[in-house]
């Protein structure tokens with residue numbers, strides 16, 4: 122069987138870059154209500170508040186930088202592929218720290234903060250500055266329909282047509298810095314286990330899907346990931 126490594130990352134891998142996690146005591150959802158800010162209904166109800174929420178996170182991301190865990194995964198990708206293996210990095214994160222560290226075989230299943238999408242024609246464009254309801258789509262010209270290119274609760278994740286086949290042929294799977302509470306990502310470890318993969322969990326503590334992991338290493342990602350990837 123051709124070696125095939127699938128890695129899933131969550132907010133925990135970017136915590137040491139200064140980007141908040143969601144469910145930890147001081148997490149994003151302890152300060153903000155995800156129903157108002159991360160659902161299509163919330164956006165329809167108060168687009169100014171939603172734009173404000175994502176504009177603030179976008180400004181925070183400009184100031185952030187990848188750390189040793191992001192770099193270790195980019196180097197692992199190069200080595201794994203050079204030795205003829207298949208490699209796929211799936212992230213729930215909307216930050217671009219994996220790309221900045223050099224990762225290439227990467228799927229943002231929940232979208233990207235530095236992209237915007239037109240709710241009218243679906244065109245996706247780069248967006249590194251504040252977004253507002255006044256903005257017009259550069260493709261169709263419609264005003265007031267631009268939104269962050271992120272996947273909100275109740276919306277279909279991106280790249281599933283590529284992710285599921287990779288899980289079904291995985292020989293190795295690792296979940297890094299994720300609490301395993303949001304679906305369908307929370308089901309990936311089980312899918313990889315069913316496919317016969319050897320599975321690892323690297324996080325600060327055990328997540329929801331703990332019983333699907335063969336090996337666990339709990340600690341800061343900046344320490345556990347380089348140790349695992351070596």
Ligand SMILES: CC(C)NC(=O)[C@H](Cc1c[nH]c2ccccc12)NC(=O)[C@H](CCCC/N=C(/NCCC(=O)O)S[C@H]1O[C@H](COP(=O)(O)OP(=O)(O)OC[C@H]2O[C@@H](n3cnc4c(N)ncnc43)[C@H](O)[C@@H]2O)[C@@H](O)[C@H]1O)NC(=O)OCc1ccccc1
Nearest residue numbers: 131132133142143144213274275298299300303304325342
């Ligand atoms: C809350 C949950 C129950 N709800 C869901 O799962 C719902 C479905 C659902 C509704 N009701 C249900 C009832 C039961 C089951 C499921 C549901 N899911 C959806 O709606 C999804 C869409 C969900 C996407 C929502 N958007 C996000 N983000 C983008 C926006 C934004 O970012 O603003 S979710 C967002 O929260 C999630 C947070 O999870 P984590 O990343 O794990 O972060 P968390 O803070 O929870 O944990 C951090 C971990 O790191 C660790 N850590 C901390 N510091 C460090 C450190 N330094 N080092 C290492 N680890 C560390 C901590 O210990 C902790 O374990 C991420 O996915 C993140 O992207 N869509 C869908 O299901 O469509 C259908 C479908 C299904 C299958 C196939 C096709 C279609």
